[in-house]
């Protein structure tokens with residue numbers, strides 16, 4: 001997909017961070033943008049800011065962990081702007097703790113927001129995009145955590161690896177069906193956003209994003225927050241996303257230095273089968 005002028009882009013998690021930056025970047029290219037997000041106040045603020053910049057915008061309060069709300073997001077976008085040309089499945093959350101320390105509810109929350117929503121989004125929007133037949137594109141946000149594993153975020157690694165697998169599968173299906181819908185998967189390392197404050201969007205009664213009473217997890221939480229605060233700007237990610245979509249790239253990497261860890265992982269898999277290192281993440 002080359003040209004966004006007069007096209008319609010739907011972005012989940014579009015009220016802040018990477019999603020808002022992509023919405024703004026595509027709006028500057030002339031797109032109508034529909035931002036879906038669970039956080040009502042941030043959504044209104046984002047819509048006002050985009051509107052003030054002259055970008056046609058529709059904010060839709062959406063909890064992507066509920067399939068029917070993803071359908072409603074697609075319907076609302078179509079009612080307001082007509083055909084949809086771009087979908088960014090981007091909303092995401094994290095928790096930290098040893099896999100067995102996290103509660104079932106914490107696991108389910110990350111699985112629904114980070115993975116099931118992406119499956120549902122692709123299954124809802126793809127047929128609509130194929131039906132109109134114009135150039136279209138879906139970007140799924142995974143992470144470098146979908147490219148090489150590490151400790152204390154097992155639900156996050158699980159979902160992000162799965163989003164990479166889903167996206168690769170869709171890309172291959174697009175090739176054999178000569179689809180008009182391109183597919184990309186976004187795999188950033190640290191970006192300066194609100195991701196380490198994910199618990200602001202947790203359902204009631206979940207008890208925060210750090211496993212209760214876990215010494216490992218609270219140290220890791222500090223490491224993660226510091227990494228995110230020192231990350232690259234969301235606007236840089238958005239510029240990379242736009243260029244990659246226009247170049248029809250499948251994998252979108254935003255941190256050149258992170259290629260090393262992918263190469264080390266692949267070399268270990270095909271070589272000794274022994275992981276190259278225990279990743280030091282604040283332990």
Ligand SMILES: NC(=O)c1ccc[n+]([C@@H]2O[C@H](COP(=O)([O-])OP(=O)(O)OC[C@H]3O[C@@H](n4cnc5c(N)ncnc54)[C@H](O)[C@@H]3O)[C@@H](O)[C@H]2O)c1
Nearest residue numbers: 013016017018038039063064091092143190191193194195
């Ligand atoms: N920031 C990083 O370092 C980093 C690195 C790799 C990948 N990512 C991924 O980038 C994506 C965007 O996150 P971000 O870093 O911009 O963080 P962020 O917290 O700033 O943005 C995430 C957005 O998703 C929204 N959201 C959360 N739960 C939702 C739900 N149930 N329904 C709808 N919206 C919901 C939030 O309100 C927020 O606006 C996530 O998928 C995240 O995993 C972030």
